[in-house]
Amino acid sequence: MEQINSTPKPLAVETTALTKRYRSKAAVYHLDMKVPTGAIYGFIGRNGAGKSTTLKMLCGLAAPTGGEIRLFGRPAGDPMTARRVGCLIESAGLYPNMTARQNAIAKAKCMGLADMKYVDKVLDITGMGHTGNKKTKLFSMGMKQRLGIALALLGNPDLLILDEPINGLDPEGVREIRQLIQRLNEEGKTFVISSHILGELSKLATHYGIIKDGSLVEQINREELAHKCTDYFRIEVADTRRALPLIAEHLPGVETEVYDSRNIRLYGIKDGAALNRLLVENHIPVYASGFHHMDLEEYFLSRMDGTHHPENETNQEVKNV
């Protein structure tokens, strides 16, 4: 019994060298994605980075040209895994002249679901149970997105893959979708969500994957991200090799990170002025210094651009030139 309990859960999604080429161009290239079971995985990238292509492959809507996808430890094509995945990719594929319920029944029939009780259940879960005879073409964007999620929930999947679920929604609609995702996640469902709206995504996500030009540049969990965004004090000096021994001698508890030949980041420092004084008194000119806290959006943007811009890092910084 103990052994069964201690067996780690397989990853909800694991891709190995996943690749999709359109003619000679690779839209997705050698992607190794790992989504733990129970996670809300925020998938981030600029326009054309390869998010939709990746999500389509996970949902079985596009065929990889290379690599492998495993869902809950089994190959993606396995009929046992297909039933465990619900998708909302690009437009929700709704019939405009049908009501919410008619749309859900049509999708349930397509999926071969015999028991229509799930239709009412998913409509209730998503708050779409009271839309009556109203045709889908008259729905607001938020209602359409919620209906799209309702359809993705048919069959009670364990993994939901949502491409831009909050795109085009007003703040109220965004909040409703966020609360719905949080509730379903608390009930045990795993999510992979792509979004451009980084601030909103960061309210939800437990894990992040950042994609750039078809390749994954980073996978990071919420705690690691918070650590990376913690406050630091940056100094710019002529030569870090002269400053470092002095800092080590006088501030032994402070963690240093040499950013480049002129810039050092110091973590755990409280008195920036004292450090400046120490360096200047020891004939090491300080060209610039300041405290900095990177917010999540800034961090993501720096990773998506693949460049750091230390000169733009803080507006609290003082130039001492």
Ligand code: ATP
């Ligand atoms: P967006 O946020 O704009 O939707 P994305 O990150 O989802 O962008 P994808 O739609 O996956 O990006 O596109 C990745 C690249 O693959 C782009 O350069 C796109 O032009 C290309 N691409 C996507 N689908 C096709 C296709 N069917 N045929 C040819 N090229 C395609």
